[in-house]
Amino acid sequence: MSLIQTTARNLSLLASMGQTAGQQNLMQLIQLRWMAVFGQVLTIALTTSLFGIPLPLQEMFAVVGCLILLNLFSLLRPRRLGEVRNADLLAGLLLDVAALTALLYYSGGATNPFVFLYLLQVALGAVLLETWSAWLLLGVTSLCFAGLMHWYRPLQMPSHEELFQLHVLGMLVCFVLDVALMVVFMTRINANLRRRDARLADLRQQAAEEDHIVRMGLLASGAAHELGTPLATLSVILGDWKRMPQFRDDPELLQEIVDMEGEVRRCKSIVTGILMSAGEARGGALAVTTAGSFLDELVGEWCNTRPSVSLDYRIDDTSSRTWMKEPVISDSALKQVICNVLDNAADASPAWVGLAAGCTDGLLTLTVQDRGPGFAPEMLEKIGKPYQSSKGRPGGGLGLFLVVNVLRKLGGQVRAENLPEGGARVRLQLPLSALAIGEDDERRG
Incomplete structure (x- = not known):
């Protein structure tokens, strides 16, 4: 080292x-x-x-x-x-x-x-x-x-007349050299300085985006903490209702209570996921799984929230499937950003959404495709910038913003494009090693 x-x-x-x-x-x-x-x-x-x-x-x-x-x-x-x-x-x-x-x-x-x-x-x-x-x-x-x-x-030197002619000739050559070299090298140096300024501007933009993410994380974490108490109260109340005779003896009401308990558990799971993403999960061991199980679980959870959407989930046959058995950490933040991309595709194409997964040379690739109208040209130019959305909602565009920044922190990247036959395709790429189990993870797990 x-x-x-x-x-x-x-x-x-x-x-x-x-x-x-x-x-x-x-x-x-x-x-x-x-x-x-x-x-x-x-x-x-x-x-x-x-x-x-x-x-x-x-x-x-x-x-x-x-x-x-x-x-x-x-x-x-x-x-x-x-x-x-x-x-x-x-x-x-x-x-x-x-x-x-x-x-x-x-x-x-x-x-x-x-x-x-x-x-x-x-x-x-x-x-x-x-x-x-x-x-x-x-x-x-x-x-x-x-x-x-x-x-x-x-x-x-030779005679004075020849000396004067040589001096004038030398001045001409010196002038041409001076101005030619000055133009060439000044142009190159200015180009270097402009590239440096562009890199600094990109770094400032990245710092501003990360600061924006921190503020959003603090807001989400605070909301999750605040929601924890009322959700726990609702869970207790619903448990009491199940034991009350007027509800216990009525199958229809009892089933509704069971459904309500399921939704409360789902809300508590979402709150727990928010706290885990913020690094505030308490007393829980790390969820260790495999890459294939991680994707299968993600797809199952998303299909339960979008039962009306036909999800075409497949594994890329052009790559070996040994990567699916690689042990990884079940990263709730990554799961959430993938679901954000699937949600956006489902909003644009309610009937059909495609998800393809593959891994080549240690690079995990997830491709989400839809049959909607595609991205507007100005959105493709500013993909991943906050508040760039075609949905017309206040605060829209944060989904892809979070996707781009979470993938960037994991060493990956996001690419979006419109397809010639219609629809859009978003490709998420990240090193599989970014989800691998480290020594510290094993000790905590």
Whole structure:
């Protein structure tokens, strides 16, 4: 376990590439540095061979080699959770500025038209870095530019006329490089930032939905507690009535009392299920069953509440049925959300509802199908959002909202679609291991 945790804490950029905006932005800087290395080697080669300008090749290629080592170090250095901080980006940009300054020092200093490549570093820093870091980078580049005006190795240039033409040509090349690289990398970095903002928005939405579920759970738990006392009172009263002569001697009245007792027991069972889902069941052992028995019991209970609906329940023959014998916990919350999906299907298609169950590679799949009008397009786009319902009832749409969130907590997912031949299909998928019996469950059971 400790080895796994250490691996999770220390990841290289290659191992965790693209997971966060910081990692993606550092990858953009590394790609830019590779392009700079290629461009610098090409420029040095053309300057010496095509224009015949002598350069200190040993020193300049040493600087290029340092950039290559910096890239490899940035890619392979272990980081805590693979995260890239502001300090990492600042250090990388400062080293890029230092390398550019060294190359300019050996090639004419501030007289070199490529000195304006400093602007690209400053622009990237303004986008990627925190405010104080961006200002620090600006100050460092300004000092480097100023220093190159006084300290540099002059180039042995041809005549003044050719020098002017080369300088103008160099300014043109530098301008094209600056604007092209700025557009390419600014566009990519902005896309990374937009994806990060979208992920943060999704996390905030998920937190709000979970908070909504907590409030609903507290309300349901409170109502269940309040209902417990009157239901117990009704149970006692009905038991007394059964023993009274005027009811005991009348078969018709006695049967009605028996039916009423059955409904009271059902209400108490529902209240108990609510408390179990809220984690407040007292003094009861965990219900251990098998996956097949869990589904059979669920189907039987639902059919008793909807006797007029024809439920077509079947097991998917394309998968092995060994999963049905797997021991699982009878999760009342999962049972309730599956019943919610079946209820919605029955409301849309009162005559027929289909339920298919299967398991492939440890992934339990439940498919509920109906022959109703299907989902409205706007509902399919916002499936699982609260208060998205076509029934027109106040507070509607909470059923699928709870389904999506309960499945998500179990590591599963919900997919809904309209069928070409009419009707709708909702597919619930979750790992069978999410219902498996753990050691803590066995001790409590």
